[in-house]
Amino acid sequence: MLALLSGFAMLGVQLWIARRSRLRYLDLGVWTWGSWLLLFGFCLLASRIFLPLWFSAVGGNGLIAVGIVMYCEGIHRHVTGRGLPRWWLWGAPAVACLLIAWMLAWPLYLRTIGISLLFATLLLPGIGVLLGPGWRAEYSLRSVALTLILATGSLLLRAVHAARHPEDYQHLLQSSLGQGLTFLFSFICLIGAGFGFVLANFERVARRMEDMASTDALTGCLNRATADALLRHELERGRRENTPVGFVLLDLDHFKVVNDTHGHSAGDTALQCFVAEVRRRLRASDVMGRWGGEEFVLVLPSTDQAGASRLVEQIREGVQALQIRHACGEVFRITVSAGVVIAQPHEHLSAEQLFTLVDQALYQAKGAGRNRVHVQDSAAPAPASSTGAHPGRPPFAPDASA
Numbered sequence: 028m029l030a031l032l033s034g035f036a037m038l039g040v041q042l043w044i045a046r047r048s049r050l051r052y053l054d055l056g057v058w059t060w061g062s063w064l065l066l067f068g069f070c071l072l073a074s075r076i077f078l079p080l081w082f083s084a085v086g087g088n089g090l091i092a093v094g095i096v097m098y099c100e101g102i103h104r105h106v107t108g109r110g111l112p113r114w115w116l117w118g119a120p121a122v123a124c125l126l127i128a129w130m131l132a133w134p135l136y137l138r139t140i141g142i143s144l145l146f147a148t149l150l151l152p153g154i155g156v157l158l159g160p161g162w163r164a165e166y167s168l169r170s171v172a173l174t175l176i177l178a179t180g181s182l183l184l185r186a187v188h189a190a191r192h193p194e195d196y197q198h199l200l201q202s203s204l205g206q207g208l209t210f211l212f213s214f215i216c217l218i219g220a221g222f223g224f225v226l227a228n229f230e231r232v233a234r235r236m237e238d239m240a241s242t243d244a245l246t247g248c249l250n251r252a253t254a255d256a257l258l259r260h261e262l263e264r265g266r267r268e269n270t271p272v273g274f275v276l277l278d279l280d281h282f283k284v285v286n287d288t289h290g291h292s293a294g295d296t297a298l299q300c301f302v303a304e305v306r307r308r309l310r311a312s313d314v315m316g317r318w319g320g321e322e323f324v325l326v327l328p329s330t331d332q333a334g335a336s337r338l339v340e341q342i343r344e345g346v347q348a349l350q351i352r353h354a355c356g357e358v359f360r361i362t363v364s365a366g367v368v369i370a371q372p373h374e375h376l377s378a379e380q381l382f383t384l385v386d387q388a389l390y391q392a393k394g395a396g397r398n399r400v401h402v403q404d405s406a407a408p409a410p411a412s413s414t415g416a417h418p419g420r421p422p423f424a425p426d427a428s429a
């Protein structure tokens with residue numbers, strides 16, 4: 028009992044401290060409460076020598092039952108973004124407390140069987156969600172699933188032990204290796220699950236930070252540095268595997284007018300709708316990045332000129348057909364111009380040269396009246412500087428991928 032008390036006290040303190048750091052917005056709060064409830068539950072059970080039996084048994088086991096439900100609530104919130112169904116969250120602890128009170132009249136070995144089965148049942152919703160959607164979330168959640176399964180198994184073992192050795196369960200302070208070990212092991216597993224849950228929360232924060240460092244917050248596209256790094260990677264792979272790589276620069280037409288006419292937030296909505304429209308036409312291996320403002324790039328591995336032109340023409344038509352509905356109900360349309368270049372493996376074009384060429388192609392598309400696609404021949408000489416490129420564009424920044 029002392030081991031469990033100190034274990035849950037340590038877990039509670041660590042969760043509480045973790046919550047005061049950058050993890051405060053996560054679901055650790057519910058687990059912290061669950062851990063305190065389990066700790067107080069065990070304190071009440073341990074005080075049965077001083078307190079009336081009904082008080083320590085119902086209060087202690089009841090608090091442990093509520094603590095287990097809180098753990099499952101935390102797992103559900105973490106994995107699904109929603110808590111347990113309300114009827115279970117409130118109903119399960121209430122029914123558990125009633126059952127525990129009812130079991131008081133039973134012989135001790137039967138009460139042990141009943142309470143062990145009750146706790147094991149309360150753990151099931153947490154295990155279920157961890158083995159389902161939780162299995163594909165953070166890796167640390169798998170260790171939480173495993174430890175909760177071990178805790179449930181140990182509780183079941185305790186029930187079996189009590190059924191087969193009722194003589195070991197004659198009075199509360201009777202020592203028995205079988206019942207002591209199963210009890211200790213099941214709750215040590217719960218403590219282990221708590222530490223696994225903290226790790227899963229850290230894993231989630233790390234993943235969010237990684238996403239924030241590599242993606243654009245408004246559109247969810249890769250940011251410029253990441254897209255640039257992937258372009259270089261795909262060029263290298265294209266050379267090695269002797270396959271062409273398509274590079275596309277997309278620029279929304281007269282986007283300043285969209286902002287000026289409909290407002291900046293309508294412009295943001297247009298950018299999001301545009302990205303969704305483009306993305307649904309891409310293959311999983313294609314890369315879409317936001318190069319800046321209303322400019323986006325596509326890196327299309329193993330794509331020849333015919334394939335890239337067809338795709339970009341479809342994108343242009345799709346964008347033209349989009350009806351963008353702003354929050355105030357206003358509907359408006361946008362168009363896009365695109366420059367396309369194909370890097371042939373034997374040409375050994377650098378990312379900088381490719382960008383200069385695609386920039387020229389976009390300039391042609393804009394100059395020809397916008398809402399069109401211009402395919403640039405990669406054999407055309409690339410100018411040494413950005414002279415003649417799309418006016419107003421910052422030159423290609425080779426350090427963007429650094």
Ligand SMILES: Nc1nc2c(ncn2[C@@H]2O[C@H](COP(=O)(O)OP(=O)(O)OP(=O)(O)O)[C@@H](O)[C@H]2O)c(=O)[nH]1
Nearest residue numbers: 278279280281282283284286291292294295320321
């Ligand atoms: N709403 C919104 N507007 C943006 C964002 N990023 C850039 N813009 C706007 O995009 C506009 C780009 O304007 P310009 O570079 O003049 O280009 P344009 O009006 O699209 O004209 P062309 O490209 O020549 O067809 C500017 O008004 C920027 O403020 C953004 O994240 N949200």
